[in-house]
Amino acid sequence: MKELAAKTVSYYYESDNACIILGDSFKILRKLKAESIDMIFADPPYFLSNDGITCQGGRMVSVNKASWDKIEFSKQTSFAEKHAFNRKWIRMCKRVLKRDGSMWISGTLHNIYSIGMALEQEGFKIINNITWQKTNPPPNLACRCFTHSTETILWAQKNDKKARHFFNYQIMKDMNGGKQMKDVWTGSLTKPSEKKEGKHPTQKPEYLLERIVLASTEEGQVILDPFCGSGTTGVAALRYGRKFIGIDNCEEYLQITQRRLEKIHNERKRF
Numbered sequence: 001m002k003e004l005a006a007k008t009v010s011y012y013y014e015s016d017n018a019c020i021i022l023g024d025s026f027k028i029l030r031k032l033k034a035e036s037i038d039m040i041f042a043d044p045p046y047f048l049s050n051d052g053i054t055c056q057g058g059r060m061v062s063v064n065k066a067s068w069d070k071i072e073f074s075k076q077t078s079f080a081e082k083h084a085f086n087r088k089w090i091r092m093c094k095r096v097l098k099r100d101g102s103m104w105i106s107g108t109l110h111n112i113y114s115i116g117m118a119l120e121q122e123g124f125k126i127i128n129n130i131t132w133q134k135t136n137p138p139p140n141l142a143c144r145c146f147t148h149s150t151e152t153i154l155w156a157q158k159n160d161k162k163a164r165h166f167f168n169y170q171i172m173k174d175m176n177g178g179k180q181m182k183d184v185w186t187g188s189l190t191k192p193s194e195k196k197e198g199k200h201p202t203q204k205p206e207y208l209l210e211r212i213v214l215a216s217t218e219e220g221q222v223i224l225d226p227f228c229g230s231g232t233t234g235v236a237a238l239r240y241g242r243k244f245i246g247i248d249n250c251e252e253y254l255q256i257t258q259r260r261l262e263k264i265h266n267e268r269k270r271f
């Protein structure tokens, strides 16, 4: 994995097929080799920590996720600043992505329209707009609108006539009982059994990342997650024999990632 980054990048944890880096993605991404990554999954800050309320385990709690999700934007220019943030990291990801690679980005109404526009402005073409429908969303406490129960995952490739993204059509069809897989994916929120190594406020369920990894990569390819949190992308990548690079600026989350990756590593050794 060392060969993918400049000598100045030090790894927080490294194994034969994974490395995680503690730091600001805006600084680290520029040190990774150009066109070295086969697939990127990014679950960036959603900017939904707006001091509202939601329901968790039957209790009323703040919607605020953490300080990283609450960027203090000035009122007049808030959209412009969020959009500039999204354009910048997407541009940096494009530099490290191979011509035939692809990028997935998840978001909610708080950021996904900016992300979609930023993707096109930065020279990407959207392949699919996946709707993740949650079967057990928290109820809407204010009762002033419909219950929020979906997230969007955009799948994009470089807008280059020669670019040929990889899609494992057959595996997706097999996983869907022999019928073409559609762009609405239904399933539960992250199960407590996936949080045994520690809690992250926005941990994605493993089944989502497993489907993304299997659909868009082949064994041995390199997957990057620039906002890796508790490392769900890494878990799916290693489980299916891919290589993983994760970046996060919070050490507590990378400790969870490391424990989860070590567990997968040990599981694979047993078989």
Ligand SMILES: C[S@@+](CC[C@H](N)C(=O)[O-])C[C@H]1O[C@@H](n2cnc3c(N)ncnc32)[C@H](O)[C@@H]1O
Residues within 6 Å of the ligand: 023, 024, 025, 026, 043, 044, 045, 046, 068, 200, 202, 203, 204, 205, 226, 227, 228, 229, 230, 231, 232, 233, 247, 248, 249, 250, 253
């Ligand atoms: C939405 S969470 C990702 C959760 C992840 N998908 C998972 O399953 O655990 C976003 C992550 O981005 C990290 N983050 C925010 N800004 C960052 C930055 N500038 N550089 C690196 N990481 C950042 C946060 O610490 C947080 O863990």
